[in-house]
Amino acid sequence: MALTSLWEDLHPYSEPAAVSVGGEWDALVIGAGITGLTTATLLARAGLGVAVIEARHVGAGTTGRSTAKVSLLQGTQYSRISRRHGDGVLRGYADANAEGLAWIARFCDDHGVGYQRRPAYTYATSERGASSVRSELDALRKAGVEGVEWVDEAPLPFPITGAVRLADQVQLDPLELLAGLRAEAVGHGVSILEGARVRRLHGHGPYTVETDAGEATAPLVVVATNMPILDRGGFFARAEPARSYGLAYRTTSQAVDGMYLSADSPSRSLRDAPAPEGSLLLVGGDGHKTGTSGSELGHLESLRDWTREHFPDAVETHAWSAQDYVPHHALPYAGPILPGADRLLIAGGYSKWGMTNGVAAALAIAGRVLGGHQEWASTFEPWKTHELSGVPDSLRINAAVALEMTSGWVRKIATHDDAPVCTHLGGVLRRNDAEDSWDCPLHGSRFGPDGAVLEGPATCPLRGHGT
Ligand SMILES: Cc1cc2nc3c(=O)[nH]c(=O)nc-3n(C[C@H](O)[C@H](O)[C@H](O)COP(=O)(O)OP(=O)(O)OC[C@H]3O[C@@H](n4cnc5c(N)ncnc54)[C@H](O)[C@@H]3O)c2cc1C
Ligand code: FES
Known part of the structure; x- marks a missing residue:
């Protein structure tokens, strides 16, 4: 059974015509999710001749199945980083995400992509969860995230033991965003080659990218496939693949008026999505390591049971599943695949927070290639000493x-x-x-x-x- 996300249903795609991959480019970007399309756009705006090579179609990966909260408040991610790194790295992570969020909001304003402002909450329903939320609040303050506050109550249909709240975050339809990015990229001359899977890469610069639809060459290659497909650098051994589930529901009342993520396990994520006949409720969570669950269907059912209990009037419209990668050192990576490989770059490992982090990674990569400088970019750099904390x-x-x-x-x-x-x-x-x-x-x-x-x-x- 193919599970279709709400966004995939709203933006049906037609199978791309067979492409032929060839030619010499200034830059090849592999993967057309939020990371690849943002990177391609930034490089093309600076005048580079760019092609994006995509195995399936734009948004076919995790981006098209994301819950798409664009938020500085990210569950318990800051305390996770804080347990492994110093305050400087924590501040760099917050700055990167603030820049990613600001970039997306500006892009949406300038290109007519819809989004909504909502408060974000990390909430707890147990005493243990409340203690995790308090640690998160401490980590957020150390990271310099302004406006975070402790609240005892939240407008949810069940009691909580406390929450951190951050007003004025963003939620959107990720495929509407990708359509905007695609149009911007193409407007700057980017060729988007869909239906071509990269199989291998040869050389040490210029690189030849071999696909099942031909090969192309460029002195600069950016691998934006979420988990890097190349074995150079061994990134597959540095992150855990994590699958989780999404459900959409029609509701008789206002779904929820914020973006919520539980600190307790199993995780529960909530947000609304505007629809012509009233808002839809999106419920997510119940994640596990890919390929290790006795029954994936069981996770989907447990999410359904939880929703039935707390939102009894809700009528299911969509069910889906998606996967992201959680690096052991808790930070995304954006930079050389191997030390010194300054023109073979990778980006990924967003721990299910790739909307802001994916854009920040693209900005870091474009800055590296084009000579810009962001203080926070070193936080994302692979092969830095802070990465050793994940060893x-x-x-x-x-x-x-x-x-x-x-x-x-x-x-x-x-x-x-x-x-x-x-x-x-x-x-x-x-x-x-x-x-x-x-x-x-x-x-x-x-x-x-x-x-x-x-x-x-x-x-x-x-x-x-x-x-
Ligand atoms: C259930 C779930 C909910 C989430 N919710 C949120 C959220 O609320 N907020 C948030 O910030 N983040 C969220 N995330 C995380 C976020 O969606 C991802 O981190 C982000 O979308 C990753 O984007 P990407 O462009 O790096 O990868 P992808 O979107 O996966 O794009 C990679 C592309 O590369 C292509 N590709 C792969 N291999 C090849 C190959 N060999 N050749 C050519 N192309 C290839 C794929 O087809 C794909 O299109 C969530 C993740 C999950 C799993
Ligand atoms: S052996 Fe690496 S993904 Fe299967």
């Missing part, structure tokens, strides 16, 4: 990945399990019963029932499938 987590998590790899193969051989094997690095895939896909528990590659790559670092279809 103990990486070692622990990669030991778990290695164990998963071994146990997957033991299970496969001992039980004559015919589960297919991931074309990335050989993980034994698990069936996802919500989406009829094969998901890899190692680094999050996913494959459709026909074997085609849906997402993740894999670039080739399942063996024995022709796609």
Whole structure:
């Protein structure tokens, strides 16, 4: 069953015509989500000849399935960073996100893209959750985020034990934003080549990008595929793939008048979305590491049960699922894929906060290429010493990945399990019963029932499938 997000339903796409990839460019950007399209726009505005190579179509990745809160308040993300890094890094993260948010609001104002201003809340329903929210408030203050306040109550249909509130954040329709970015990019001469999956990259500059629809060359390549598809740099080993679920509902009353995320687990996210016949309620959460759940459908059902309990009049209109990557060192990365590779750049690892972080990453990359300077950009830099703070987590998590790899193969051989094997690095895939896909528990590659790559670092279809 393909799960379609509210946004995908609002913006149906027609299958792109077969493209042919070729030529020499100033810059090639791989991936047409918020990161890739913003990067391409910034580079093209500066006069570079840019092509975007997209495996499927604009917005086919996580951006088209995002809850699309564009917010400086981000659940408990600041305390997560604060546990691993000093106050300077924390302030850099806040500044990056403030710049990302301001850039999006300005872009929407200038290009007629709709958005709404809403207060954001990180709330708790238990004493333990309240203590996490208090730590978050401390971290936000250390980060210099102005206007955050503690509130004992929030306009929700269930009691809370406290919340942090930040007024005047933004929510939008991410595919409307991508349509605006696409038009801006194309207006500045960008070629958007959809339906071409990058398989490999050769050389050390200029680079030849090999796709299933031809190859193109450029001295500058930006890999904006969420999880980098190239094994250089080993980024797949530095972040955990995290899947979560989204539901949209018609409601008889005002859905909710803010953007909410729980500090308690399982996570619960709420926002509204304006619709012609009144606002829709969006409910999200119940996340887990990709390919490790006994039943993905079970997570969707638990989100449905929770909504039935608290919003009994709500009528479901859409259900979907999406995935983002959570780096072990808790910071996004935007910069060289390897030390010194100044013209082979990557961006991603947004821990489910890629609307502001994706734009900030694009600004950092454009600044690096074009000679601009943002104080906060070093916070996102891969291969900086602050990244080493994630090494103990990486070692622990990669030991778990290695164990998963071994146990997957033991299970496969001992039980004559015919589960297919991931074309990335050989993980034994698990069936996802919500989406009829094969998901890899190692680094999050996913494959459709026909074997085609849906997402993740894999670039080739399942063996024995022709796609
Ligand atoms: C359930 C959920 C809810 C979220 N809610 C929020 C939120 O409220 N606020 C927020 O800020 N963030 C949120 N996020 C996170 C945010 O949506 C993402 O971080 C962001 O959209 C990532 O954008 P991207 O452009 O980097 O990646 P993507 O949007 O995934 O784009 C990458 C593109 O690369 C393409 N690609 C992949 N491999 C190849 C290849 N080999 N060749 C060519 N193209 C390729 C893909 O098809 C895709 O189109 C959420 C994430 C999830 C999972
Ligand atoms: S995604 Fe890396 S082995 Fe499957």
